Amino acid sequence: MKKIISLSLLCLLFFSCSDNGFKNNNPYIPNYNFSITFDLNxxxxxxxxxxxxxVYYAGPEVGPxxxxxxxxxxxxxxxDAACPNQALSSCSTxxxxxxxxxxxxxxxxxxxFTGQGKLQYPLKQYRVEKIGNILRVYN
Structure with a gap:
């Protein structure tokens, strides 16, 4: 009985986890781990x-x-500033x-506003957090 309750609680915990609907997969744009801040002042x-x-930012820490x-x-x-439905190339910015x-x-x-276009993949979106006058953008 204890095993069943433990297993039930484990399943409940596992299935209650959420990614907040944030999906960031695109076969044309590699995943880069970064965190950058912008001072709005x-x-x-x-x-x-x-x-x-x-605002466009092209620092080396955020990808190509x-x-x-x-x-x-x-x-x-x-x-991301890369075209979401094109392989990385000289014209894909x-x-x-x-x-x-x-x-x-x-x-x-x-x-x-939405990241949507008419083709298969939308814009690759990153997380944004605002604390005071500082914006943090991260993946």
Whole structure:
């Protein structure tokens, strides 16, 4: 009886764990473990204090194409700057077009609000945490 109760509790614990729906798999974009902070008081990142603004960051610690950080008005999104439906190449760095990112390879557009486009894979999203005036983007 004790074994059954222990097994039931173990199963309950295992199946109650959640990843908060966060999925970050894309066969074209490798997974890079990183954590980077942005101080919203700095002029280079102050645009992120206003809704519908994005900042591109291309430091070596975030992968081969960089990241885009976007303020939706109610929260922040961070996306990989590599085209999600193309192999890494010289034309696979997304470019900013208003509230969308555009892939130069196939001219596909992706929303910075949702990460969605019309093709199979959406933008590769990263986690964002805001503490005071500091944004932390991480994978």
């Amino acid at each position: 700095y002029p280079a990142y102050s645009k992120l204090n206003y809704a519908s603004n994005a 194409k960089g990241i885009y950080v976007f303020y939706t008005g109610s929260g922040y999104n961070a996306f 997304l470019t900013l077009n208003g509230i969308n990112l555009v892939c130069p390879c196939d001219k596909e557009e992706y929303s910075l």
